[in-house]
Amino acid sequence: MAGRKDGARPRRGGGIASIIDTDAAAAHEVFQSYAGMEGLPAAPPRPRITAREFFLSVYPGLLAAATIALAASWLSQHYGAPVMLFALLFGMAFHFLHEEGRCVGGIEFASKAVLRTGVALLGARITLDQILGLGWAPIAIVVAGVSSTLALGYMLGRAMGLTRGFGLLSGGSVGICGASAALAIASVLPKTRESERDVILVVVVVTALSTVAMIVYPLLVTALGLGETRGGLFLGGTIHDVAQVVGAGYMISPGTGEVATYVKLLRVALLLPAVFAIALVIARKGEGPAQLAAPLPLFLLAFAALVLVNSLGFVPAAAAAAAGEASRWCLVVAISALGMKTSFRALAQAGWRPVAVIVLETLWIAGLVLAGVELLT
Template sequence: MTATAIAALGSRSRTLMPGFIASATVAAAATFLSEHYGAPVMLFALLLGMAMNFLSGDGVCKPGIEFTAREVLRVGVALLGIRITLEQIAALGWQPVAMVVALVVVTILVSIVAARAMGFNTLFGLLTGGATAICGASAALALAAALPSHEKKERATLFTVIGVSALSTVAMILYPMIAQAFGLTPLQAGLFLGGTIHDVAQVVGAGYSMSHETGDSATVVKLMRVAMLLPVILCAAMITRARGAEPGTKRPPLLPWFAVGFVVLAATNSTGLIPQVVQDAGNSLSRWCLVIAISALGMKTQLKELASVGIKPILLMVGETAFLAALVLGMLHWGF
C-alpha cells in the first residue's frame, strides 16, 4: 500500500468516524434499554436515533451516518448467513421446508397485491411483505439495501422496521396462547411460532416459554425463513437492474456483495468448519452491525415524516401479519 493510499484511507476514516461513533453510541444505549426493559432493541435504536436527528444535518457527523446506514447495514446482513446450516434444515424433513417456501412466496405476493390495491408502490408491498414473511427488521433492512433508490425509500424502510418490531412483540405474547387454544402439539406449536413471528429473538422467547421441544423446532423453522432472504434479495436486485441505473452511476450487480457473503457464510457453516465460538461472535457482530445501522437510519429521519404516512400502511402491515398467521394455521390443519 502506497503512502498516498494510506493517507487517503486515514483521511476517509477521519471523515467517517464521528458519524459512526455517534451511531454506535445510540446503538449501545438502545441495547442497554432493551436488556433492562424487554422491548425490541431495533425499536429503541430507531426512536433514539430519531431523537438525535440533528446530527445528520450538514455537520461533521453526516458522512459517517450516511456510510453507517448503508455499508455497516450490508455487513450485518451478510453475517446473518452464519446462523444457518443445511443440517438444521434437513433435520426437520421436507414438509417444513416446503411450508416455509410456500408461506414466504404467498405472503409476499399477497402483500404486493394488497399494497397495489391500497394505492402504494409495488416495492412497498415487497418491502413490508418480505419483512413480515422472512425475518422482520433484518429482512426490511436487507431488502431496502437491494431495492432501487427512491425519495421515499428511507421513510418506508423505517416505518416497516417500526411496524414489524411492534407486531413481533405483540405476537411473542399472543401466539403461544393461540397455539394452546388450538391444541397444537409441541412440534406443531414450534412450526407455528417459527413460521409466523417476525424477529428471531421473539421466536426464541415465545418458543422456549412453551417447552424445550417447541423452542428448538421454532428456532430452526425461523432460521429456514432467514435462509429465504437470499432468493428474495436476488429478486429485488433483478428489479433494480431491470429499472436501470441512475444517471452517472454504473448498473447494479445481479447479486449484491452482501448476498454473496450471506451464501458463503451459510455454506461454510454447513461444513462444520466454523467453531461455535466463531459462530457466536459472528451472530453478535451481525446484531451489532444491524442495530448500529438502524440507529443511523433513525438519525436520517424526522418523526414528522413518519407521522405523515397515515393509517393505510398500518392496516397493510397488520393485515399481512394476520394473513401469515392464518396461512400457517391452515397449513398445519391440512397436514403440512
C-alpha cells in the same frame, strides 16, 4: 426519514459511496441516471473517495451509533429488557443527528454496511439441518406473501388514485425488503413526472411503518403464544426491512432471531426474480428503461456461504462463538443507527393516501403469513 440537506448524491458505481448516502439521495441518483440514458445532461460523477475521506465521513456517526449501542447493552443487562428495543428508542431520541451535519454518513454506513456484516455473520451460527428442519412451509409462505402483496399494491394504487408505479413500488417494498426493493423496482419502471416522488414516499412510509412493526409485532407474537420457530416465521415473513426483522426477532430470543433472519433472507432472494418479472412485463409494452439493475445482495451470498461452511463442520466452536458475538454487536449498532434515521414527522407529511396503501399492504401480508403459520406449521 430525512434526506441530506447539503444536496449530496451517491457517487456512480455504488461501492463505499452507496452505503454512506441516504436512501432518498439514492432515489435521486436513480432518476439522474435515467436522464443520462435519454440523452439529457446528467451531473458529472464525483471523484473516487479515498480511505482517509471515507474514515472522516463515517467516524462521527458510527461513533454515535456505537455509543448508543453501548448504553442500550448496559441497560439491557441491568434491567432485563430487550437490547434491540433500547437501541431503537435511544436512537430515535437522537434523530436530529441524521438531519444534517457530520454524523449523516456514519449513520447511513452503520444502518447499511454494519447491518449487512452482522446478518452475514449470523450464518456462522446456523446449519442446513436447522433450515431443513423448518420444512417447505417458509418457502410457500414467502412466495405467497411476496406475489400477493405485489398484486395488491398494484390494485390499491389504482383504486386510491395513485400511479401504477407507486402501487408496484409499495407492494415490492412491503413484500420483499423495504427501501432496497423500492430502488431496484424503480430502475425498471417507466420514468414519469411523479416517479421520483413516488420512490421517496415509499421509502419514507415503509421505513417508519417497519419501525412500528419492530416494536408491535414481538408483543403480538408473545400474546398469541407462537413460540420461537413460528414466531420467527411470522416476523421474518411480515416486517419490511432486514434490520427491523433482526431487531424484532432478537427482542424475543436468539432462536426466534435466527429463524426470522432466514425467512427474511428468503424474501430478499426473491428481489431479483420479482424485478425481472416486472421489467419483462413493462418491456413487452415498450415502456421501460433499457437496463435491469437488481443485483443479488452480497450479504445474502455471504450468509449462505457461512451456513454451508458451518454445516460441513469447518467452523470451530470458538470461531462460531466469536462470529456470533461480533454479529450481535454489529446488529445493535445498526439498530441504533436505524433509530436515528427514523422520522415520524416525514411520515406525517406524506399525505394519507400513500400511508393508507402501505398500511393496507402491511395488514394484508401480516394476516396472510399468520394464517400460513397457523395452517402449515
